[in-house]
Amino acid sequence: xxxxxxxxxxxxxxxxxxxxxxxxxxxxxxxxxxxxxxxxxxxxxxxxxxxxxxxxxxxxxxxxxxxxxxxxxxxxxxxxxxxxxxxxxxxxxxxxxxxxxxxxxxxxxxxxxxxxxxxxxxxxxxxxxxxxxxxxxxxxxxxxxxxxxxxxxxxxxxxxxxxxxxxxxxxxxxxxxxxxxxxxxxxxxxxxxxxxxxxxxxxxxxxxxxxxxxxxxxxxxxxxxxxxxxxxxxxxxxxxxxxxxxxxxxxxxxxxxxxxxxxxxxxxxxxxxxxxxxxxxxxxxxxxxxxxxxxxxxxxxxxxxxxxxxxxxxxxxxxxxxxxxxxxxxxxxxxxxxxxxxxxxxxxxxxxxxxxxxxxxxxxxxxxxxxxxxxxxxxxxxxxxxxxxxxxxxxxxxxxxxxxxxxxxxxxxxx
Ligand code: HEC
Ligand code: HEC
Numbered sequence: 001x002x003x004x005x006x007x008x009x010x011x012x013x014x015x016x017x018x019x020x021x022x023x024x025x026x027x028x029x030x031x032x033x034x035x036x037x038x039x040x041x042x043x044x045x046x047x048x049x050x051x052x053x054x055x056x057x058x059x060x061x062x063x064x065x066x067x068x069x070x071x072x073x074x075x076x077x078x079x080x081x082x083x084x085x086x087x088x089x090x091x092x093x094x095x096x097x098x099x100x101x102x103x104x105x106x107x108x109x110x111x112x113x114x115x116x117x118x119x120x121x122x123x124x125x126x127x128x129x130x131x132x133x134x135x136x137x138x139x140x141x142x143x144x145x146x147x148x149x150x151x152x153x154x155x156x157x158x159x160x161x162x163x164x165x166x167x168x169x170x171x172x173x174x175x176x177x178x179x180x181x182x183x184x185x186x187x188x189x190x191x192x193x194x195x196x197x198x199x200x201x202x203x204x205x206x207x208x209x210x211x212x213x214x215x216x217x218x219x220x221x222x223x224x225x226x227x228x229x230x231x232x233x234x235x236x237x238x239x240x241x242x243x244x245x246x247x248x249x250x251x252x253x254x255x256x257x258x259x260x261x262x263x264x265x266x267x268x269x270x271x272x273x274x275x276x277x278x279x280x281x282x283x284x285x286x287x288x289x290x291x292x293x294x295x296x297x298x299x300x301x302x303x304x305x306x307x308x309x310x311x312x313x314x315x316x317x318x319x320x321x322x323x324x325x326x327x328x329x330x331x332x333x334x335x336x337x338x339x340x341x342x343x344x345x346x347x348x349x350x351x352x353x354x355x356x357x358x359x360x361x362x363x364x365x366x367x368x369x370x371x372x373x374x375x376x377x378x379x380x381x382x383x384x385x386x387x388x389x390x391x392x393x394x395x396x397x398x399x400x401x402x403x404x405x406x407x408x409x410x411x412x413x414x415x
Pocket of ligand 2 (some may be wrong): 337351
């Protein structure tokens with residue numbers, strides 16, 4: 001299944017933007033300026049998501065007439081600040097104790113710091129989801145799920161199976177998931193917001209009577225969270241590799257070898273799905289083309305979801321995660337998951353949708369020897385990709401070099 005690097009996806013984005021679906025994706029412009037991806041910016045790139053925020057519901061600030069000329073950018077910053085408070089509010093679960101930030105911790109690229117299990121515990125600690133918590137970083141770049149007829153591939157969608165079309169839609173779900181924050185309904189979440197320490201700011205931004213309208217209040221909450229997720233803190237493009245692309249850092253010999261293997265279709269072939277180059281429009285590489293694949297990950301017997309009682313997991317140990325196949329209702333897509341971005345990947349163990357792989361070397365080893373060494377069978381062998389991976393013939397030294405290259409993708413690099 002050969003694929004062209006993300007160019008077709010980029011054009012899909014722009015079309016979608018013209019239709020206005022990205023109207024609620026503000027906030028990019030501001031960090032792009034700081035990044036110095038000047039070429040991208042001046043060519044209009046990044047603006048795909050940089051439309052001005054909808055400020056119609058924003059009240060003027062309470063104090064200071066001088067602030068009444070509330071600019072789009074500062075409104076956006078306030079919205080993001082409110083979103084951060086909601087993201088970290090552990091009172092918004094039932095019982096209290098779990099926030100988004102509990103499973104998505106900033107210092108590890110907004111993934112789960114709890115390494116006791118390959119998936120995450122809910123607020124009720126004997127409950128677990130069936131997926132490994134992915135990073136929330138760089139998710140603002142994930143376009144909504146669409147089918148590309150030319151390539152015959154699904155592209156985009158939040159969650160590993162693409163079932164949420166935007167960050168707002170995604171943020172609406174964990175609050176009500178019995179395996180996560182476990183609230184019975186939207187009204188109970190809004191009742192908690194109404195007494196939260198940031199309730200005045202919430203009213204200021206969304207209207208004095210906002211808490212009287214449950215759906216409006218709930219959706220406003222998801223907009224604030226998404227605004228936070230679109231800030232630079234989630235996408236700083238500040239890795240050693242970014243510095244290398246900008247000409248301000250040198251890769252070691254081993255890292256350079258890793259990069260060459262990563263890009264070489266006859267060696268690692270990783271860039272076929274995890275593009276590593278600056279796109280035509282100047283935008284930095286995301287290390288995912290947002291498509292879906294079944295790379296043949298085995299069932300993970302350590303996944304605590306298998307041990308959940310029948311009401312929460314009716315299939316018990318026979319549970320199979322069908323991924324995209326379930327979202328789109330097509331068995332041909334069973335076992336496919338969205339290609340992971342590899343940015344910050346050194347921080348986000350364990351790896352793949354069920355956390356089967358404890359460290360980076362084991363993932364690379366798997367790509368290298370899946371079909372020739374003694375690996376357990378794929379959970380869903382029927383749809384497994386047999387063309388692009390599984391027997392790469394890499395030496396130990398080359399596997400090490402690939403891992404060394406992946407480690408250059410960690411943000412916060414300084415000499
Ligand atoms: C109990 C742990 C847990 C909590 C609490 C939690 N998440 Fe997640 N998050 C996950 C898991 C697991 C997934 C992947 C689920 C899937 O693919 O079905 C995920 C997926 C995501 C994604 C999509 C990532 C991607 O690559 O598509 C985002 C964004 C995200 N969460 C943000 C949030 C926000 C915002 C909250 C609070 C409203 C939150 N999460 C609460 C565990 C958690
Ligand atoms: C055919 C497409 C494809 C190719 C080629 C490919 N990958 Fe992947 N990669 C994926 C998909 C899809 C996932 C998500 C799998 C899952 O969660 O089940 C993934 C996941 C990963 C992960 C785990 C990320 C995480 O956060 O859990 C790493 C690491 C990785 N790939 C590295 C590589 C390297 C290194 C190569 C080259 C040796 C490579 N990939 C080649 C499609 C591909």
